[in-house]
Amino acid sequence: MPELKSRQVSQLPPLQAIRVFEAVARHLSFTKAAAELGMTQAAASYQIKLLEERVGAPLFLRRPRQIVLTEAGQRMAPAVSEAFALLGGAYAAARSGADGVLCVSTLLTFASNWLAQHLGSFQVAHPSLAVRLDTSNRLVDFAREDIDIAIRSGGGNWPGVEVHKLFNADFTPMLSPKLAATIGGVKEPADLLRLPILDPGDIWWRDWFIAAGLPVEELAKRPGSSMGAQAYEANAAIAGQGVAIVTAALFKAELADGRLIQPFDLVGDDGHAYWLVYPQARRNVPKIRAFREWILAEIAGQ
Amino acid sequence: MPELKSRQVSQLPPLQAIRVFEAVARHLSFTKAAAELGMTQAAASYQIKLLEERVGAPLFLRRPRQIVLTEAGQRMAPAVSEAFALLGGAYAAARSGADGVLCVSTLLTFASNWLAQHLGSFQVAHPSLAVRLDTSNRLVDFAREDIDIAIRSGGGNWPGVEVHKLFNADFTPMLSPKLAATIGGVKEPADLLRLPILDPGDIWWRDWFIAAGLPVEELAKRPGSSMGAQAYEANAAIAGQGVAIVTAALFKAELADGRLIQPFDLVGDDGHAYWLVYPQARRNVPKIRAFREWILAEIAGQ
DNA sequence: TTCAGGCATAAGCCCTCCTTATGGGCCGTG
DNA sequence: CACGGCCCATAAGGAGGGCTTATGCCTGAA
Structure with a gap:
C-alpha cells in the first residue's frame, strides 16, 4: 500500500532523525550529540541532512567553530525537546511503574x-x-x-x-478438637464416619477413604455441599461443623495453635x-x- | 563504542515501536493501526512485541475480538500521545513556518x-x-x-x-538634466570631461571611457571617492553632484520622470x-x- | 459447523542507517 | 606564514533492523 505509506511518511517526521536533531540542538554540535547518542559524527550529519530535506529548510547554520539554529530550527527545538522529555518520562514510568x-x-x-x-x-x-x-x-x-x-x-x-x-x-482430614471430643476423640479412620463430613463429594475424600480402607459408599449418602474453597471448609471445621479434608501445609498455624487437629498421619496425594x-x-x-x-x-x- | 550505545538504548525507548504503540493504543487494534501507519498487521505486532520486551511488561491484553491496554499501557499511552502531538506540531510548524x-x-x-x-x-x-x-x-x-x-x-x-x-x-553614464544644462547639454562623450565624475576609480568608468574613445588618464586625475552602491551615486547624480555610471535597468523610474538622463546609447558590458x-x-x-x-x-x- | 475477523509466528529480503575513510574550511599557535 | 587541530560534509560499503508474505490459531457470529 504505497499510497498509504507515502501519506504517512509525509505527515510524520522521521523519528530517528528527530531524536538526533534534539540532541544536536541541545549541544549545538554534531560531534557531541553523536557521542551522546552513541554514534559517529557522520551519522548525525546524515540524519540532520535527512531531516532538513524533509522539513524543506535548513535547521542549522554551519559556522566555522560551531553551529547555530536557523529560524526554522529554533521553532522546532523547544517542542521537540519537550516531546522527548514526555516520551522518556512515559517510558520510564511504564518501566518503573x-x-x-x-x-x-x-x-x-x-x-x-x-x-x-x-x-x-x-x-x-x-x-x-x-x-x-x-x-x-x-x-x-x-x-x-x-x-x-x-x-x-x-x-x-x-x-x-x-x-x-x-x-x-496432599490432603488429610482435619477437625476441631472440640468436635473430636464429642465422640471421645478420633482414634482411627472409622471414627470419622460418626461425624459430619464437609463436602463429601470432594474427590479427595474418595481417595482418602480408599487409602484408609473406609467404605466409599458412606460418602455418597451424606448431604453434599461444597463451599468451593479449602479455607471456607477449614473455617467450618474450626467452628466444629464437621471434618474437612484439606492440604496440611496450608493450615500449619491452625494446627500449631490447636484450632484444628490432624488425627491421622495418612495423607492422600493425587500428584x-x-x-x-x-x-x-x-x-x-x-x-x-x-x-x-x-x-x-x-x-x-x- | 558499544558501551555508549547500550547505555543509550537502555534509556531511550525504540522510537519506531513507540510510534506504533501510539497508533495501536488509539485504535485498540493492531490491524487498524497498521493500516494508518501504512504497514502490515504483522509489522505492528512485531513492533509492539519488541516494545513490550523493552518495557518489561505487556502493554496490551489480547482479548478475543479486541485488545485492551494493561495498567502499564495505560500509564504510557496518554503521555506518548501528547508527545507525538507535540512532535507533529513542531514538525508542521517548522514546515509551514x-x-x-x-x-x-x-x-x-x-x-x-x-x-x-x-x-x-x-x-x-x-x-x-x-x-x-x-x-x-x-x-x-x-x-x-x-x-x-x-x-x-x-x-x-x-x-x-x-x-x-x-x-x-551593463553600465552607462547618467546625470541630472540640471547638471547637463550647466554646460549647455551633454552632446558627446567628451562633454563629460567638463563635469564631476562620481567614483572615477570604478572599473566601469574605465571600460566605458575606452569604449567611448575617451582618455582613461582623465579618470586617474579626479578625486576618487566611492559610495559603495549605485543607488547612492545615483542619488548624488540626481542631486546634481556629478555623473554616475550605473546600470540603466535599475533606474527606469528615474529616467522616466526625468530625474536622470542617459545622454548616450553606448552601454558598457563586462559580461x-x-x-x-x-x-x-x-x-x-x-x-x-x-x-x-x-x-x-x-x-x-x- | 462453518466462516470471518483478528493477532501471532516464521522465513526471507530489502533498505535504512551506521561506520570507516577522507576532504575541506577555519582557527589558533609556534 | 605555515602547520596542526577541530569540526562538519561526503562517499562507499556493510550489517541488521524491520517490513512483507504466508500461514496458523482462536473466537464469536451466522
Missing part, C-alpha cells in the same frame, strides 16, 4: 492461609514493590489478564509458562501440587525474579 | 531600485508569505546564513547553486549580470519556487 506493582493471581485458600501470613516479609524485603492480589480459581491466561505471576494448583504441565513447585497438594507460575518470557523481569526468589526461599525455609 | 517567511538576500541597489517598486505585487499574489529582506554586498553563503534566496551580481558561475539571469549588469540564486537542493521548496516564478515573470514582463 511496571516494576512497582506486582499483580499476583492466587487461589483463595493460598492467599488467606499462606500469603497473608508471609507477605509481610516480602514487603519488608522489597519496600518499593506494591503487591496486588487477584484472587480467582480460574486458570489465569497471562495474555488476557493483567497478571504478573500466579499461584496455581494442578499437575504442573502448562505450556508456555515457567513453573516452580511450592508444595504437594497435584501448588505451583508458582509466570510467562517464560518474563522470567528475568526484576519484580518477578524478586517474588520468585522470595517465595521459594520462604517455602524452603519454613 | 518555513514556508511562511522568505528571507531574501539582496544587493542594496537592487532592493531600493527594483524590489521596492515590485515587491508589492508579489505580496498581493502570495499574501501568506512574509518577505524579509537582508541587504548585503557580501556573497551570501547559504550554508552559513539563514537565507532562502539571493540576488547577486557577477559572472553567474557559482557552484552548488541554481542561477537565473535577471538582466545584464556581469544580476542573478537570482538559491541552493539547488531547495529548488522545489514552495516559497522559493513562488518567488522565482514571480520575479522571472516580472522581469520578462516589464
Whole structure:
C-alpha cells in the first residue's frame, strides 16, 4: 500500500532523525550529540541532512567553530525537546511503574492461609514493590489478564509458562478438637464416619477413604455441599461443623495453635501440587525474579 | 563504542515501536493501526512485541475480538500521545513556518531600485508569505546564513547553486538634466570631461571611457571617492553632484520622470549580470519556487 | 459447523542507517 | 606564514533492523 505509506511518511517526521536533531540542538554540535547518542559524527550529519530535506529548510547554520539554529530550527527545538522529555518520562514510568506493582493471581485458600501470613516479609524485603492480589480459581491466561505471576494448583504441565513447585497438594482430614471430643476423640479412620463430613463429594475424600480402607459408599449418602474453597471448609471445621479434608501445609498455624487437629498421619496425594507460575518470557523481569526468589526461599525455609 | 550505545538504548525507548504503540493504543487494534501507519498487521505486532520486551511488561491484553491496554499501557499511552502531538506540531510548524517567511538576500541597489517598486505585487499574489529582506554586498553563503534566496551580481558561475539571469549588469553614464544644462547639454562623450565624475576609480568608468574613445588618464586625475552602491551615486547624480555610471535597468523610474538622463546609447558590458540564486537542493521548496516564478515573470514582463 | 475477523509466528529480503575513510574550511599557535 | 587541530560534509560499503508474505490459531457470529 504505497499510497498509504507515502501519506504517512509525509505527515510524520522521521523519528530517528528527530531524536538526533534534539540532541544536536541541545549541544549545538554534531560531534557531541553523536557521542551522546552513541554514534559517529557522520551519522548525525546524515540524519540532520535527512531531516532538513524533509522539513524543506535548513535547521542549522554551519559556522566555522560551531553551529547555530536557523529560524526554522529554533521553532522546532523547544517542542521537540519537550516531546522527548514526555516520551522518556512515559517510558520510564511504564518501566518503573511496571516494576512497582506486582499483580499476583492466587487461589483463595493460598492467599488467606499462606500469603497473608508471609507477605509481610516480602514487603519488608522489597519496600518499593506494591503487591496486588487477584484472587480467582480460574486458570489465569497471562495474555488476557493483567497478571504478573500466579499461584496455581494442578499437575504442573502448562505450556508456555515457567513453573516452580511450592508444595504437594496432599490432603488429610482435619477437625476441631472440640468436635473430636464429642465422640471421645478420633482414634482411627472409622471414627470419622460418626461425624459430619464437609463436602463429601470432594474427590479427595474418595481417595482418602480408599487409602484408609473406609467404605466409599458412606460418602455418597451424606448431604453434599461444597463451599468451593479449602479455607471456607477449614473455617467450618474450626467452628466444629464437621471434618474437612484439606492440604496440611496450608493450615500449619491452625494446627500449631490447636484450632484444628490432624488425627491421622495418612495423607492422600493425587500428584497435584501448588505451583508458582509466570510467562517464560518474563522470567528475568526484576519484580518477578524478586517474588520468585522470595517465595521459594520462604517455602524452603519454613 | 558499544558501551555508549547500550547505555543509550537502555534509556531511550525504540522510537519506531513507540510510534506504533501510539497508533495501536488509539485504535485498540493492531490491524487498524497498521493500516494508518501504512504497514502490515504483522509489522505492528512485531513492533509492539519488541516494545513490550523493552518495557518489561505487556502493554496490551489480547482479548478475543479486541485488545485492551494493561495498567502499564495505560500509564504510557496518554503521555506518548501528547508527545507525538507535540512532535507533529513542531514538525508542521517548522514546515509551514518555513514556508511562511522568505528571507531574501539582496544587493542594496537592487532592493531600493527594483524590489521596492515590485515587491508589492508579489505580496498581493502570495499574501501568506512574509518577505524579509537582508541587504548585503557580501556573497551570501547559504550554508552559513539563514537565507532562502539571493540576488547577486557577477559572472553567474557559482557552484552548488541554481542561477537565473535577471538582466545584464551593463553600465552607462547618467546625470541630472540640471547638471547637463550647466554646460549647455551633454552632446558627446567628451562633454563629460567638463563635469564631476562620481567614483572615477570604478572599473566601469574605465571600460566605458575606452569604449567611448575617451582618455582613461582623465579618470586617474579626479578625486576618487566611492559610495559603495549605485543607488547612492545615483542619488548624488540626481542631486546634481556629478555623473554616475550605473546600470540603466535599475533606474527606469528615474529616467522616466526625468530625474536622470542617459545622454548616450553606448552601454558598457563586462559580461556581469544580476542573478537570482538559491541552493539547488531547495529548488522545489514552495516559497522559493513562488518567488522565482514571480520575479522571472516580472522581469520578462516589464 | 462453518466462516470471518483478528493477532501471532516464521522465513526471507530489502533498505535504512551506521561506520570507516577522507576532504575541506577555519582557527589558533609556534 | 605555515602547520596542526577541530569540526562538519561526503562517499562507499556493510550489517541488521524491520517490513512483507504466508500461514496458523482462536473466537464469536451466522
